[in-house]
Each structure stands twice: as C-alpha cells, then as structure tokens.
Amino acid sequence: MANLNVNIAGLSLPNPVMTASGTFGYGIEFSDFVDLSQIGAIIVKGTTLLPREGNDYPRMAETAQGMLNCVGLQNKGVDYFCERIYPELSKYNSRFIVNVSGSSPDDYAECASRIDALDGIPAIELNISCPNVRQGGMAFGVTTEGAASVVREVRKRYHKTLVVKLSPNVTDIADIARAVEGAGADAVSLINTLMGMSIDIEHRRSRLSIGTGGLSGPAVKPVAVRMVWQVARAVKIPVIGLGGIMNAADAIEFFMAGASAIEIGTANFIDPQVTIKVRDGIDKWLDEHGCLSLQEIIGAVR
C-alpha cells in the first residue's frame, strides 16, 4: 500500500482521484455502485447563483472515442443547493467540492460566498471554461484579464481552497494559469472540454441543439496531458489533471506530467465504479514499481 494522500493547498484528500463536475451528479446518483467515502473528492455539478434550464435537446453526440455535450449548466441555483442538496451530502462521509459558474465576476463571487458559509464544503472549483453558455464560463477563461478578474472578485469573498478550472480553447494555457495564480487561485484544474462539432450529414445539421459542444473522453487525453505538462512547468500552485482518463495508466500519465491529483469524467458513464478501480490501480502500479508514495512520480517527466 503506497501512500496516496494528497494535499492541495490545504485541502487534504485520502487519494488523488476526484470526479469531474457534470459527470457524477451530486454523487448520490452513484451511491448504489461505489462507496462515496472511498473517492478522493466528489466535484458536484456546476452551480450558478440563479437556476438555469440549460440548452435544448439534443445535448449530446457520440464521437470517435469521445462525446460532445452542450448541456449548458442546467442546475437549480445555489440556494437550492444549500437548502436541499447540501443536507443530503452531509449524510455521506465524503469530501464534496462545488463547481461554481456565473455570468459576471459579481455573480461568481456571490455564489462562491454562499458556498463559503457551508462548513462541510472545503473547496470550490471555479468554472471559467464552460464552452456551452454564451455569457459566463469560457468568455472569462480565454483571456488572462478575464480570468484574473473573476478570480480576484471570488478571492475577496471565498476563504477556503479555490481551484480554477481552465479552458483548453486558448492560445496559451500557461499564460491563463499564471494569470489566475497571480489573482489568488490556490490550484488549477485542466482541461475542461474542447470545443467541437458533429454534423448529421443526412439532415445537413449539427447533432447538437446549439451547434457546437464540448468534447470529452479518450479522444482529448493527449491534448490534456500536454496542457497539464505545460501548466505544471509554468505555475507553483498544484495542478489537477483531467481529460479522457479511463484507467490507472491514464491517471499515471497525468501525474508524471505534473498533476498532483486527477479528475475522472466521461469514464463514469461507461463504468460507474471506475473511480475506485483507478484508485486501486494507481496503488497497485506504485507498489509494483517500488514507489512508497504517489509524490515520487508527480512531475517525473520534465
């Protein structure tokens, strides 16, 4: 048994495996399949200040080794989360992180401050990278000024671990990472989905209601590993890696590229028990390679 503990800017986790926002609901949806307390942390679905209905159906298109989605941050708003969901989550002995989105820096900050008041939520992940809503999300995540402005406002009103989720749909992701580090982020997570499109050639139209969507799954993994590697060399804060992780070997690529922890997203749709399998697989790999701790392989590839 290697030591799998990780500490991300004060956020202490028993293992480095988290679930990616929007792919694991509130965790409760998967409680028949996995013991939620065994997962490093559960990042619950994107939450906004006000309720959002999301985009029209169809919101999903399957592609080669991946899928596109344009859900559009459907959620019942932060008050519903605090009053109705949070008490339910408190029944589980797990670590829940809330993914926060908004349409203005004030929006983000107000939403974050409401989550700050919840004792049982030790961190938030700021989504400045959703490709599926016009305002908010990616609009902020694609410029250094936009990204920094949101993080600065949130930092004023959020006092626990602040993770910022970065968009891959940029010219230089390391620049954005440096900007959010400078604005007060405690850690960065990457990558959010890659903007893509798929066309139904018989009907001569997009397979998605809003035309474009975010690509996830194994198809994006090499891009994600490369970006994690670039960012890990550019910032001093911890990097959380995600993008197409299906198994422990995939996760170890991310650690070697410089990630301190990882998130599993689309793979949850294929195997609802994948998180635990990846955790066990990382442990086994470390044992087999004579590593006493996960820390020994983080950033192994310079």
Add this chain to the structure above:
Amino acid sequence: MNKAVENLVVVENRRLTAHHSLLRLTSSTSLPPMIPGQFVEVLADGSTSTFLRRPISINLFDADNNELWLLVAIVGDGTKAIASKEKGDKLNCIFPLGNGFSIDINPASRVLLVGGGVGVAPLLFLGRRLSEAGVAPSFLLGARTADDILEREMFEQTGKVYITTEDGSAGQRGFVTNHTILADESFDMIYTCGPNPMMKAVASYAYNNKIRCEASLENLMACGLGACLCCVEKTVDGNLCVCKDGPVFDTRKLLWNK
C-alpha cells in the same frame, strides 16, 4: 430499488429478423425486482466506432427462470456488437434503471398498449404484469411490413392483438393511429412506446378522448443515471431527465399537445 452493475450471461440469442435479436440473459445470483418500462444500460463490448453504453428496455423479466430479456434492434455498431453475443457470452449491464409504467390500476380497466417497431419491447413485459394483476390488455402493434412484427406469438399469448403495417402485408394498412379499434372501442388507459411521431399521435388521440396515457421515451442518453443531463425532455416541470425521471411519463406532463 438498488441498481447493480453486473456481467449477465447470455442463455440464448434468438435472431427474430435480419435486424433484431432477442437476448435471454441470466445471472448466477438472483436478479433484483424490475418494473415494466425500466431499462438496462448495456456495454457494447467490441464495438469499433461507439463508446457509450446503449440503453435497452426490458422486454421481459422472468423471475421464475431468473431471466432478463432484451430485444435489441441493430441500428449501428454498438447495438450490432451487443446483438452478436452468443450463448455463454457475458454482457455488462447496469440495471434496473428509470421509472416504469403505472401497473397499479383497477383490474376492470380497459387498457390498450400501443407499440411501434422495436418500441413493442417493454409492452410485452407490461402486458404480462397487467395480465397477472387481472387486467386484460389489448395490444396495437405497428410495423413497416409483416416481417417486421416482433414477438407476435408472445403478445398473442398475453392478450388481444391488433396489427397495422405500412404496406398492408399484415393487419390493417397504415399507422397505428389509423386502426379502426380506436374508433370502435373505448379505453381507460393507454400505454405507448415507439418512434416519437407515433407516440405523439397516440398521446394526441388520448388527450382528445380524455384517456390517461403513458409514453416511454428514448432520448439519446450518456450516463443513464441522471448525472449528465443529456437526455432531457421539456415538461411542465421544466427539463427532466428521461433516464431518471422517465423513461415513462404521463403524456399530460409533456409539452406535446401545446
């Protein structure tokens, strides 16, 4: 009701048509209770171009023989891989998922089960359950041609069967909503599953005749568990997940008649 992820074993793969396979599956342990209308997320092992599981409705749950039946329409590489499984092969399944049809109804109710294409699949299980509860179900089944009518004998063992085909090669020519049974008899409850245009026409008939109607939807899904929010349908309560809040909906909740 607890959901499970399990490798079920193929007892038999019966080719019903060139494009349909009936997979009889079993387990080494006792299968959990299941309700008609619920579905299974099946891993398409060996599919070359697909990635996600395929949601397939429960055709029959035979508790006595510990069997779960899936009627698979081969529409792409995913369903082709699933339908190619042979006796003894394993099929990784997450089940039972979603909410089923309302089966707790007055035994004197006159019920009509309207299915089109592979949409007839859950209606066999439903018809059996209704029949066990003392309700005499009638089936109205639509297909393109006589050769495309699925499990006709099984339906005939369960209740009265009325058929329409688009080419008139069996039953009455036309769509299910053209069948004279709808004008000749009256019903208290209609259950439907099939292509969306068919279900919308059936729901509209039910609405106009003040008949309660439940429809089983098959929007594109990713997770099947209510996590990804991809399969939503617009309802009077906002966007609801077909996988978790459905797949069966009272059609008055859907925005089809608006």
